Amino acid sequence: MNLETDYLVIGSGAAGLSFALKVAEKSHVIVVTKGEMNECNTNYAQGGICSVTYEPDTFEKHIHDTMVCGAGICDLDAVEQVVTRAPMLMKDLIRWGTRFDRTPEGKYELAREGGHSEHRILHHKDETGAEIERTLISQVKSHRNIEVLEYHFAVDLLTQHHLGRLVTRHMDDIECYGAYVMDLKRERIFTILSKVTVLATGGVGNVYHVTTNPHVATGDGIAMAHRAKAIIANMEFIQFHPTALYNPGERPSFLISEALRGFGAILKTKDGKEFMHKYHPMGSLAPRDVVARSIDNEMKVRGDDCVYLDVTHRDPAETINHFPNIYRKCLSIGIDITKDMIPVAPAAHYCCGGVKVDLNGETSIKRLYALGETSCTGLHGANRLASNSLTEAVVYADQAARHSAEHLDEYTLQRNIPDWNDDGTTATEEMILITQNAKEMQQIMSNYVGIVRSDLRLERALRRLEIIYKENEELFQKSKLNKELCELRNMIDVGYLIIKQAQSMKKSIGLHYSLDYPLEVPHDFPLRKTSSEF
Ligand code: FAD
Ligand code: SIN
Numbered sequence: 001m002n003l004e005t006d007y008l009v010i011g012s013g014a015a016g017l018s019f020a021l022k023v024a025e026k027s028h029v030i031v032v033t034k035g036e037m038n039e040c041n042t043n044y045a046q047g048g049i050c051s052v053t054y055e056p057d058t059f060e061k062h063i064h065d066t067m068v069c070g071a072g073i074c075d076l077d078a079v080e081q082v083v084t085r086a087p088m089l090m091k092d093l094i095r096w097g098t099r100f101d102r103t104p105e106g107k108y109e110l111a112r113e114g115g116h117s118e119h120r121i122l123h124h125k126d127e128t129g130a131e132i133e134r135t136l137i138s139q140v141k142s143h144r145n146i147e148v149l150e151y152h153f154a155v156d157l158l159t160q161h162h163l164g165r166l167v168t169r170h171m172d173d174i175e176c177y178g179a180y181v182m183d184l185k186r187e188r189i190f191t192i193l194s195k196v197t198v199l200a201t202g203g204v205g206n207v208y209h210v211t212t213n214p215h216v217a218t219g220d221g222i223a224m225a226h227r228a229k230a231i232i233a234n235m236e237f238i239q240f241h242p243t244a245l246y247n248p249g250e251r252p253s254f255l256i257s258e259a260l261r262g263f264g265a266i267l268k269t270k271d272g273k274e275f276m277h278k279y280h281p282m283g284s285l286a287p288r289d290v291v292a293r294s295i296d297n298e299m300k301v302r303g304d305d306c307v308y309l310d311v312t313h314r315d316p317a318e319t320i321n322h323f324p325n326i327y328r329k330c331l332s333i334g335i336d337i338t339k340d341m342i343p344v345a346p347a348a349h350y351c352c353g354g355v356k357v358d359l360n361g362e363t364s365i366k367r368l369y370a371l372g373e374t375s376c377t378g379l380h381g382a383n384r385l386a387s388n389s390l391t392e393a394v395v396y397a398d399q400a401a402r403h404s405a406e407h408l409d410e411y412t413l414q415r416n417i418p419d420w421n422d423d424g425t426t427a428t429e430e431m432i433l434i435t436q437n438a439k440e441m442q443q444i445m446s447n448y449v450g451i452v453r454s455d456l457r458l459e460r461a462l463r464r465l466e467i468i469y470k471e472n473e474e475l476f477q478k479s480k481l482n483k484e485l486c487e488l489r490n491m492i493d494v495g496y497l498i499i500k501q502a503q504s505m506k507k508s509i510g511l512h513y514s515l516d517y518p519l520e521v522p523h524d525f526p527l528r529k530t531s532s533e534f
Contacts, residue, residue, distance in 0.1 A: 001190060002190050002191040002192070002193065002419070003030060003190070003191070003192045003193070004192075004193045004194070004413055005028050005029065005030040005147075005192065005193075005194050005195075006023075006027035006028045006029065006194065006195050006196065006408060007020070007023055007027055007028070007029040007030070007194060007195070007196050007197075007198065007404070008029075008030050008032070008178050008179060008192050008194035008196070008197045008198065009029060009030070009031045009032070009198045009200060010031075010032055010033075010154045010179065010197070010198065010199055010200060010201055010220075010221060011031075011033060011040070011198075011199070011200035011201040011202060011221065011372070011374070012031055012033035012037045012038075012040060012137075012140075012148065012200075013040035013041060013042035013043075013133070013200060013202050013372060013373075013393070014042040014129075014132055014133070014136065014372060014390055014393040014394060014397075015042075015200035015202075015371035015372025015373070015374075015393035015394075015396070015397050016031060016033075016198065016200030016371070016372070016397075017031070017133075017136035017137065017139075017140050018092070018093075018136060018393070018394045018397040018398070019198055019200065019369075019371060019397035019398075019400060019401055020140055020143075020146050021096070021136070021139055021140060021143065021146075022397060022398060022401030022402075023401045023404065023405055024143050024145040024146045025145070026405065027145065027405070027408065028145050028147075029145060029146045029147070030146075030147045030148075030149060030192060030194070031140070031146060031147070031148045031149070032148075032149045032152040032153075032154055032179075032181055032192070033148070033149070033150055033151075033152065034151065034152065034153040034154075034184065034216060034220075034483065035150065035151065035216055036150055036151075037137050037140075037148060037150055038130075038133050038134075038137060039214060039215075039216050040133065040202055040214065040216060041129070041202045041203050041205075041213055041214065041217055041373060042129045042132060042133045042202075042390070042393075043129050043130050043133045043214075044129055044130075044212070044213075044214060044252075044255065045128050045129025045130075045132070045390055046126045046127065046128060046129065046255055046257035046259065046325065046326075047111065047113050047121060047123060047126070047128065047257045047258055047259040047262075047386060047387050048100075048111055048113075048121035048122050048123030048124075048128040048259065048387050048390075049090070049093075049121065049122050049123070049128060049132070049387055049390040049391050049394075050062065050086065050116075050120055050121055050122075050385070050386075050387045050388050050390075050391045051086035051087050051089075051090045051120065051122055051391060052083065052086065052087065052120055053087070053090075053108055053110060053120060053122065054107065054108075054110070056118065057110075057118040057119070057120050059080075059083050059084055061117050061118055062083045062118075062120060063076075063079050063080060063083050064117070065115055065116055065117050065385055066079050066082075066083065066379065066380075066381075066385045066388060067079060067381070068115070068287070069115040069287045069288075069381075069383050069384070069385040070379075070380055070381025070382055070383055070384070070385070070510065071381055071382035071383060071509050071510035071520070071521070072381065073381040073382050073509065073510070074378060074379060074380065074381030075377070075378025075379070075381075077359060077378075078359065078377045078378040078379045079378075079379055081359055081395065081399070082377075082379050082388070082391055082392050082395045082396075085395045085398070085399075086391045086395060088398075089391070089394040089395050089398055090122060092394070092398075093132060093135065093394065096135045096136065096139050097135040097138065097139070098124070098131055098132050098135045099124055099131060100122040100123060100124055100128075101122075101123055101124055101125065108122055109123075110122065111123050111259045111262050111263075112259075112262040112285075113257075113258040113259055113261070113262050113285070113386035113387055114258050114261065114262075114282070114285045114286060114287055114288050114291060114386050115282075115285075115286070115287040115288065115385050115386060116262075116385065116386065119262075121259070121262075121386075121387045123259065125322065125323070125324055125325065126257050126259060126260075126322065126323045126324065126325045126326055127324075127325050128390075129390070132390065149181075149183075151183070151184040151185050152181050152182065152183055152184065153181065153182040153184055153220075153483050153486065154179045154180070154181050154182075154201070154220065154221075154224065155179070155180045155181065155182050155189060155224075155420075155481065155486055156179065156180050156224055156227060156228070157176050157178075157179050157197065157224050157225065157227075157228040157365075157368065158176065158177040158178045158179060158180065158191070158193075158414070158417050159174050159175060159176055159177065159228050159229070159365065160174065160175065161228070161229075162177075162417050162418065163414075163416055163417065167228075167229050168229060169229040169230075169231065171229070172364075173366070174228070174229055174230075174364070174365045174366065175365065175366045175367050175414075176197045176228065176365050176366070176367045176368035177193060177194070177197075177367070177413070177414035177417055178191065178192045178193040178194040178197055178414075178417070179191075179192055179194075179197060179224075180420050182481060182483070182486070184483055187480075187482075189420040189422070189481065190419075190420065191417055191419060191420065193413045193414060193415065193417065194413070195367065195408055195411035195412070195413065196367050196368075196369065196404045196407075196408065196411065197367060197368050197369070198368075198369045198370075198371060198400065198404075199221035199224065199225060199355060199363075199368065199369070199370040199371070199374050199375075200221070200370075200371045200372050200374060200393075200397075201219075201220045201221030201222075201224075201374045202216065202217050202221070202372060202373045202374060203217040203219070203350060203351050203373040203374075204217060204218070204219035204222065204238075204348075204351045204491075204494045204498075205217045205252070205347075205348045205349065205350075205351075206218045206219075206442070206487075206491060207219060207348070207441070207442065207445050207491045207494050207495050207498070208238075208347075208348035208442055208445050208446050208450070209439075209442040209443055209445070209446035210244070210251075210253055210345070210346075210347045210348065210446060211251070211252055211253065211347050211348040211349070212241055212244050212252055212253050212254075212255045212347045212348070212349045213252055213348070213349070214252055215252070218487040218490050218491050218494075219351070219490050219491055219493070219494035220486075220487065220490045221354075221355065221370065221374035222235075222351075222354050222355055222374055222490075222493075222494055222497070223489070223490035223491075223493035223494055224490070225355040225363060225365070225368070225370065225374075226493055226497060227493070228365060228368075229365070230355050230356070230363045230364050230365045230368065230370075231355075231356040231363070231364040232353065232354065232355055232356065232376070232497055232501075233353055233354070233356040233376045233501075234352055234353030234354070234376045234380075234381075234382075234501070235351070235353035235354070235494070235497040235498045235501040235502075236353065236498060236501040236502035236505055236511070236512040237351075237352035237353055237380070237381075237382050237383065237510055237511040237512055238348060238350075238351055238352070238449075238498060238511060239288060239289070239292075239348075239349050239350040239351070239352060239383065239384055239511055240288075240292040240346040240347060240348055240349055240450070240451050240511075241255060241258075241288065241292070241346060241347055241349035241350070242258075242267075242288060242291040242292040242294075242295050242344070242346050243255070243256040243257075243258065243260075243261070243267075243291075243295075243309055243342075243344040243346075244256065244344060244345060244346065244347035244349075245329070245330070245333075245342065245343070245344060246305060246306035246343035246344055246345045247333055247343075248305075252347075253347040254329050255347075255349075256309055256326055256342055256344055257323070257326065258288070258386050259322075259323075260309060260311055260323060260326065261284045261285055261309070262285065263311065263314065263319070263322060263323070264311065264313070264314050265284070265309045265310060265311035265314075265342075266283075266284050266309070266310050266311075267284045267291070267295070267307055267308070267309060267310075267344075268307065268308045268309075268310050268341060269298060269302060269304070269307055269308070270302075270304055270307075270308065272308075272310070272341070275294070275298055275307075276291065276294060278294075279291075279293075279294040279297075280294070287383060287385075288383065288384075288386060289382075289383045289510055289511050289513070292346040292451055293451055293452065293513060295307050295344075295345070295346055296346060296451045296452060299345065305345065306343040306344055306345040307343075307344060307345070308341035308342060308343055308344065309341065309342040309344050310341045310342075311337055311338075311342075312337075312338060312339055312340070312341070314338075316338035316339075319337060319338055320338065323337075330342060346451060348446075348450075350373065350384055350389060351373055352376070352380040352381070352382070352383065352384050352511065353376045353497075353501070354370065354373065354374050354375045354376040355370035355374055355375050355376060356375075356376050357369070357370050357371075357375045357376065357377055357396070359377075359399065360399050360400055360402075360403035360404075361375065361377070361396040361397070361399050361400030361403070362400070362403065362404075363375075367411055369400040369404060371393060371396050371397050371400055372389070372392070372393035372396070372397075373389060373393070375396065377392060377396060379392050380392075381510065382509045382510020382511055382512065383510035383511045422480055422481070424478075425477075425478055425479055425480045425481075426478065426479065426480060427479070427480045427482075428475065428479045428480070428482060428485060431484065433471075433475060434472075434475070434484045434485055434488050435484070437468050437471060437472060437488060438484075438487075438488050438491065440464075440468060441465065441468050441488070441491060441492060441495055444461050444464050444465060444468075444495075445461065445495050445498070448460055448461035449461050449495070449498055449499055449502065451513065452513055452514075452515060453502060453512070453513065453514045453515070454514055454515040454516050455503075455514065455516045458499055458502055458503050458514075459503075461495075461499050462496075462499045462500070462503070465492060465495050465496060465499065468492060469492050469496065472485075472488055472489055472492055473489075476489055502514075505517075507520055508520060
């Protein structure tokens with residue numbers, strides 16, 4: 001049985017659900033998500049969500065911090081749009097039920113993280129993402145126009161290719177008609193036809209061996225869009241969070257929020273010595289790329305597996321009150337953060353690139369939008385400013401909702417798409433063929449395409465990935481599909497995009513740091529005057 005809808009939203013994080021809520025007033029929406037609704041990066045976000053809220057903060061300062069962090073190659077229009085629209089979107093989240101922490105006087109309590117010149121991060125303890133996700137899920141569940149299909153995996157996007165036409169990346173009239181979707185419980189693939197399709201599939205962390213991202217972050221949306229011939233940009237800029245809990249064997253790695261450094265925690269080596277001042281005047285609160293590279297260097301020079309975060313000088317009760325989640329987690333493995341230093345190491349965390357979109361969130365394929373971490377809006381440039389991503393997700397969801405609603409009547413459902421055909425395929429007998437290749441790919445990406453790269457490392461990574469690609473394609477062609485096989489196919493595509501786009505850089509900038517090229521550090525950013533009304 002195939003399905004038809006006005007809007008097909010793929011992904012149930014902040015981007016997908018906030019978009020669904022915005023368009024559902026007038027239209028029917030199907031949200032597909034490959035696990036339970038709350039299994040997404042959003043649910044794990046700790047630090048918070050950026051928005052200029054009170055003086056002395058201004059839009060100019062937030063714009064400037066974003067540009068500095070992004071090494072000056074952010075798209076200024078995108079930055080201005082996100083920064084100036086953010087306060088409106090915070091009102092929506094609050095109206096839907098999100099509880100941001102307040103001071104005893106009733107004002108919002110604003111946190112600060114690396115690269116921010118002001119306190120501007122709204123948060124709910126150290127569990128902001130879970131609070132936002134809870135709010136969105138409860139709104140979506142009670143909406144009569146939104147149908148949510150959990151355990152449904154989007155396999156591929158539908159375009160003219162499925163009508164037998166040749167589709168190339170240079171065409172400007174590619175259209176998206178929906179997606180082939182796998183019902184993971186019934187093990188069957190069916191078609192969802194839609195007037196508008198939205199990719200909100202989150203990040204790519206699992207392409208790497210060590211990541212803060214949950215298992216669902218396998219870059220599916222980016223890979224699907226790439227296969228459908230959409231433009232993909234900035235994939236070389238993979239952000240490594242400097243401080244994931246060093247707890248060997250745990251995957252994903254538990255995050256130790258940057259907000260802890262905003263609260264006063266200091267990075268130290270095993271012998272208790274501070275080191276960040278050697279690398280940057282902002283010390284432990286320097287931009288994330290600088291901190292991650294500095295930690296990587298300290299670990300390599302000293303031969304250590306981790307460095308440490310020390311918050312023991314702060315009042316224990318305050319620490320526990322602000323960071324109950326981090327306190328509980330560390331205590332569960334025998335670390336009392338009010339008394340002990342916390343072992344930390346960098347982990348793949350955020351993909352600044354993705355499916356290229358315009359200011360409305362529309363991709364180079366008509367009727368296809370990409371939102372949140374799957375998209376490349378230009379906001380982050382070469383490096384994302386902490387806590388700007390949740391803001392980007394809700395701002396672009398809002399833009400895309402308004403833009404797509406204006407055009408919905410122009411689209412008709414494309415009912416000539418053939419059903420999924422898996423004649424002649426058989427079930428994969430040995431899952432080891434998939435799991436071992438996934439592990440090899442993750443090792444290749446971490447060792448050769450990680451925080452520090454070189455031409456030789458990238459070339460080596462590409463050669464090895466090609467072998468894995470060929471083996472997986474053979475398996476893909478002859479097998480009845482399962483989630484793991486599709487995810488590996490997607491991760492290989494994403495790994496390939498990261499390597500190829502990194503190879504084309506020929507310079508070091510922001511998160512793409514190569515031993516073969518000196519680091520470009522731009523110094524100033526001419527900014528346009530922006531109204532400071534918020
Ligand atoms: P997600 O929330 O990841 O949602 C993606 C959804 O797509 C999931 O539901 C997934 O199951 C679904 N999906 C994926 N592929 C498919 C498929 N093939 N078929 C069907 N469904 C699919 N950002 C901040 O701004 N502030 C923070 O404090 C912060 N802290 C973070 C802490 C951690 C530990 C992590 C991992 C990230 C953090 N980030 C933070 C980043 C931020 O959480 C994400 O960038 C943001 O939540 C992404 O939202 P999204 O809606 O784009 O994707
Ligand atoms: C954190 O809390 O350190 C994560 C913030 C982010 O990734 O934006």
